[in-house]
């Protein structure tokens with residue numbers, strides 16, 4: 001008898017798909033029919049859903065089972081696990097929550113739970129964690145994100161809003177029709193456009209680039225690597241030293257002013273602070289004119305190239321775009337602010353196809369023609385404690401309870417955390433300086449995680465609760481970057497004894513007597529319907545008729561049409577700044593911010609400036625650590641998700657992550673193709689496989705993120721996780737963002753026996 005094959009509509013952050021199920025197992029993920037460039041990451045899913053790495057049953061760390069909250073937290077990551085029943089696990093979680101809340105108060109529970117979780121919005125684990133903890137009395141939360149947290153807190157001071165960095169920028173139709181010159185700081189790496197937070201029905205970026213190219217748009221990529229130029233784009237490459245873009249941008253602006261060709265009128269009518277910035281550019285404030293020759297010494301880009309590019313950009317309708325990576329670096333405020341200032345001096349802001357944008361190839365859907373209507377979403381509720389830290393400051397908080405810190409004009413004190421609750425994120429992926437995090441991780445009394453797989457996070461928790469994947473539950477997903485919303489049908493029974501995060505929290509809320517506050521009386525399908533209907537109301541109010549819920553659920557998706565008129569960012573503001581002021585204090589673009597001046601931060605002055613990061617190729621420490629390590633997003637996975645999947649492991653070399661290194665740097669160190677190398681600095685060391693790349697600027701090495709953290713001790717991570725090397729300091733006191741892209745290292749051939757990578761094997765469980 002032939003096996004019955006069944007098909008279910010589904011969705012992931014890497015795209016919509018049809019789940020193909022046979023014999024109770026996921027056998028294939030067929031891309032959504034309307035996706036013009038589906039992501040290969042779909043191929044990793046079937047094996048990972050049924051992987052031996054799944055957490056099958058609730059498990060408790062042996063030391064915690066014995067000594068509960070008095071156990072030695074330093075054993076996390078070393079101890080083995082004991083499987084227990086759901087009743088035992090939930091009772092332990094419940095009594096710990098109660099104990100910590102009554103002994104120390106709710107702010108002693110760290111429930112920030114940063115992480116990407118699922119594309120499904122109902123079962124989005126981080127949102128559910130917040131709903132659950134908020135309903136039970138609150139927690140300490142996290143503000144901002146690793147992706148564009150610096151921009152999130154800077155841009156409101158400068159342009160009155162951070163929404164342009166979420167993708168709401170002058171759209172591709174406007175670019176194809178009007179842009180002549182498109183300058184991409186950080187390039188256009190298409191690997192990153194596989195991903196949309198919340199999922200998508202289409203991956204149009206490659207097609208949009210082709211269309212723009214065919215329409216005659218000229219592309220310039222300013223980046224340390226040629227790999228940031230998509231094949232066929234025929235872009236001009238300007239190699240640059242990492243973390244120096246602000247100097248280049250400021251020098252372009254200085255050159256425009258020196259030649260008298262800057263758009264003085266726009267700078268006067270639509271901006272404030274031009275005089276103060278010009279004083280800085282012309283050297284009146286510090287005696288250093290920010291000329292192209294000055295920038296050449298910093299960026300290693302010839303002064304003639306800087307001058308010509310500035311002139312060319314003034315003459316042609318120009319769009320400037322900054323990859324999000326530029327602001328994920330020490331002093332990452334400066335390139336973003338400098339880019340806005342340069343765009344203002346070029347004078348194309350608010351004109352079709354001109355101005356400034358962020359992250360055109362940082363994520364799928366940036367610059368998509370779209371309606372500005374809310375996508376499907378779940379509310380997380382209010383946090384009664386009000387306690388919140390900047391997201392990337394987690395290690396500081398755990399190490400230094402009671403210590404004061406500054407953030408965006410406020411001074412606060414780190415809370416004293418006794419319990420950590422995490423679902424849908426992997427701090428041993430996302431945080432910088434993992435050896436430091438690992439030390440801090442020993443301090444809380446109890447750490448609880450819901451996980452699908454035995455990730456490094458799960459292996460450092462005291463109580464691990466097995467979560468389902470999206471295939472094992474019903475949900476709804478989509479994002480404002482895309483014009484689709486998707487039904488996600490349950491395709492499989494829960495694997496092992498796993499449960500939905502929602503059901504885990506519902507039972508815990510029932511134990512605590514607040515089930516109604518948490519569920520609001522809705523079960524899974526009532527919530528899916530509710531989310532759809534709230535979204536549908538927003539569609540309706542803006543003149544779009546979506547099908548009723550049942551029709552949507554049957555069809556598997558609903559969509560709204562592309563808008564007819566191209567969107568041009570700041571168009572109305574340009575036409576009439578008095579009638580359409582920005583939401584800045586002055587209503588205009590702030591090239592000088594009185595508000596920021598009032599904060600008195602030397603690490604973020606009131607106008608864009610070149611501030612040398614703590615680590616870059618021009619810093620004194622470069623004498624000892626001569627290579628700048630960049631840690632881009634991985635091509636074969638989303639962060640650390642499904643690192644054991646095929647599209648991820650296919651890119652590893654002998655089971656380790658690949659480090660890109662220039663031929664010059666490899667040769668001077670005696671490193672050959674695919675040699676095992678140690679990448680190291682004062683913070684740590686990891687092993688990786690060398691890949692020699694002639695398209696990489698000498699002095700720069702690149703190791704993508706995402707390899708599951710695998711270290712027996714602080715001396716050596718064996719799998720290629722670059723976050724043992726990165727610097728854990730905030731970008732500045734203004735935004736406290738992640739400085740992931742500012743790290744200096746040395747690389748050496750590894751001549752000893754190669755330690756085995758064990759993290760992708762099933763852990764010890766009894």
Ligand SMILES: Nc1nc2c(c(=O)[nH]1)N[C@H]1C(S)=C(S)[C@@H](COP(=O)(O)OP(=O)(O)OC[C@H]3O[C@@H](n4cnc5c(=O)[nH]c(N)nc54)[C@H](O)[C@@H]3O)O[C@H]1N2
Pocket residue numbers: 114115116117118123124125146147148328423424425426427429430431432450451452453455457467468469470501631632633638639640641642705722723726740741
């Ligand atoms: N060096 C360096 N570090 C970086 C960056 C960098 O550029 N350089 N980039 C940073 C950026 S931009 C980001 S966004 C972060 C990403 O950091 P994270 O979002 O923390 O990384 P993920 O690997 O996506 O972690 C998601 C986790 O949630 C789990 N999960 C997925 N779905 C569910 C679910 O339904 N329920 C439960 N309980 N769990 C689920 C997955 O198994 C996975 O372990 O990393 C940051 N770290």
Ligand SMILES: Nc1nc2c(c(=O)[nH]1)N[C@H]1C(S)=C(S)[C@@H](COP(=O)(O)OP(=O)(O)OC[C@H]3O[C@@H](n4cnc5c(=O)[nH]c(N)nc54)[C@H](O)[C@@H]3O)O[C@H]1N2
Pocket residue numbers: 146147148185186187189191192193194195222223224225228240241242243244245323324325326328329359361362363630631632633634635636637638639741
């Ligand atoms: N396949 C895949 N795609 C992803 C993700 C993933 O995990 N996997 N993660 C998604 C997420 S959460 C985010 S936030 C985005 C992040 O999007 P980005 O932050 O834009 O991504 P990165 O890959 O860190 O950096 C893009 C490029 O910037 C260049 N670059 C780095 N530093 C500098 C610099 O100082 N100057 C210049 N000029 N160039 C520099 C690097 O060459 C790099 O290839 O990616 C998203 N897309």
Ligand SMILES: [Mo]
Pocket residue numbers: 146147148
């Ligand atoms: Mo991100």
